[in-house]
Amino acid sequence: MISQETIVALASPSGAGAxxxxxxxxxxxxxxxxQVFQSVSGKSISQQKTHTIHLGHIVDEGKVYDQVLLSIFKNPHSYTGEDVIEISCHGSTFIQQQIIQLLLRKGCKxxxxGEFTxxxxxxxxxxxxxxxxxADLIASDNEASHQIAMQxxxxxxxxxxxxLRAELLNFASLIELELDFAEEDVEFADRTQFKELLNRIEFVLKRLIDSFAxxxxxxxxxPVAIVGEPNVGKSTLLNALLNEERAIVSDIAGTTRDTIEDELVINGIGFRFIDTAGIRDTKDVVESIGIKKTFEKIEQAQVVIYLFDSLKFQVSGSEYIAEIEKVKNKYPLKSIVIVINKVDLISQxxxxxxxxxxxxxxxKPxxxxxxxxxxIDELKNLLLSFVNTGALRNNETIITNSRHYDSLIKALEEIQKVSFGLNSGLSSDLMAIDIKQALYYFGEITGEVTNDELLGNIFANFCIGK
Structure with missing residues (x-):
């Protein structure tokens, strides 16, 4: 899968910088x-201790490329477990490329x-x-996702x-031992303890699976969709939430012809707000396409903010209430937030x-x-209430990776088969098959069971240099 060649890459973001x-x-x-580094102290870097930094120049055939700091990390005490050198140079893209090309000529690949990881x-x-x-840590853009990745x-x-895998493996060994002494009809695995272990594993797996949501x-x-009739203040609400003029606001109905999306972090949780085209009957072809997209965004959203004009609500309140019930019935699994806007235009x-x-x-709008x-603050607090952040506060393990989620579900199915077999008095050889499968899925998560295709798929999503 992996070559033994020495590899090189830019580990900082591409482009010019300090x-x-x-x-x-x-x-x-x-x-x-x-071969390319000359220390200002004249020392040979091969003779220096690990985790040391040295000032010097990158030089080749008398040509000085840059003054740099060179860090040494000797195996196995490095990120990759191999000998690692990190060169901190000036951030000119020309200098970066010149040094990398020089190292390639000297034998690097x-x-x-994701090859370093x-x-x-x-x-x-x-x-x-x-x-x-x-990879999740690099991609984290809010406090909550950063906390989960760090944990x-x-x-x-x-x-x-x-x-869990070690305890299950211990019982699996005892079950296998029973198979070797099948003719003597002896039990090495305590069935009561085994049942307790299976119940505990099932409880933990269910908690981890539930945390994925x-x-x-x-x-x-x-994803939060802001929907409503034209000119009820959807774009104004988006601008108020983001605290910037992100969407065009005017008194002309139908100004927003397409969906506008932007992100906001509230108390460490990321929300993707989607300002949609106003929902109404129209003969305008472009606006009709926008309204069609509105319904598509409602389908994709987890939370729907349904916005109403306070003046219109006073006149047509019963019709709007019927519309609210209709939306709730159509999307029973979505959180619907009713907002009556423009209350500054009516009396207290x-x-x-x-x-x-x-x-x-x-x-309760x-x-x-x-x-x-x-x-605005009341709306933000309500949105936060839809996210169960108790697990974050309690520092519990939360699953964010769909591959882990899939393996946990498969492991749970196998554990439930073992529990059923144990309660039904199933023979040890049949239970051993299901135990092995559960152990296999546990191993898939941590990498004790893997293959080149799986590793290729995972690390292909990493950035170069990490």
Whole structure:
């Protein structure tokens, strides 16, 4: 799967910057770097200790490329488990390319996407779930997704799975031993303890599987569609939430012809707000396409903010209430947030009267003025309530990876088969088959069971240089 060649890549973002970091890893990393690096102290870097930094110049045939800092990480005490050299040079794209091309001429090979982390996995520095967490950590764009990735990279999830796998493996060994003494009809595995273990494993697996619903939205952001009739203030609401003029606002109905999306982080949780075209009957071809997209976005959204104009609601309240019930029935699994906008245009008595009527119908809308930014904080707090962040506060393991989710479901199915067999008095040889399958799916998560195709799919999504 992996070559033994020494690899090189830019480890910092591409483009110009203050500095850039070029990473080399492999058996020849130090000797290749020594050919092009001249320390200002005159020391040979091959003779220096690991985890040391040296000031010098990148030089080839008398030509000085740059003044750099060179860091040495000797195996096995490095990220990849191999000898690693990191060169911190000035961030000119010309300098970056000149140094990389020089290292290629000296015997390095360009690293593939994720190849440094792949080597870390193959050399036992990380298990597979921790390696995947590296990519999640790089991609994290809010506090919650960062916290989950950090916990997984530190081995929280791996340790939990490894402990369960070790206990199950112990009982599997006893079951296999019973098969060797089948004629003597003896039991080495305590059935009561085995049943307790299976119940505990099932409980943990169900908790991890259930956490995926929260983890997935935290990782990818919670999609929120803002819908309603034209000119009720959808774009104004989006601008108020983002605190910037993201969407065009005018008094002309149908101004928003297409969906506009932007992201906002609220208390560490990412939300993807989608401002949609106003829903109405129209003969305008372009606007009709926008309205069609609105319904598509409602289907994709996890939360729907249904916006109404307070003045129109006073006149046609019964029709709107019927429309709200219709939407709730059409999307029973979605969280529908009713917002009455433009309350700054009606009196306080009218606001109170409207609120009482709606609460009597078991409807609790948010009364707001998006233009004056009244009720924005209340809406944000309500959106946060749809996300179960208790697991984050309690530092529980949360699953965000669909591959892990799939393996956990398959492992749970096998554990339930074993439990059924145990309760039914099934023979040890048949139970052993299901136990082996459960162990296989546990191993898939941490990488104890793997293949080249799986590794290729996982690491192909990494950035070059990591």
């Amino acid at each position: 500095i850039a970091v070029i990473r080399i890893s492999g058996k020849e990393a130090i000797s290749i770097a020594e 360009m690293a593939q996407a 792949l080597r870390a996995f193959l050399n036992g520095k990380l298990d597979l779930s921790q390696a995947e967490a590296v 997984q990279m530190r081995g929280g999830f791996s340790n939990e799975i490894a402990k 929260v983890g997935n939205v935290i990782k990818n952001g919670i 008595d009218e606001v109170s009267s409207m609120s009482q009527k709606l609460e009597a119908l078991n409807l 948010i009364l707001m003025s998006a233009k004056e930014k009244q009720g």
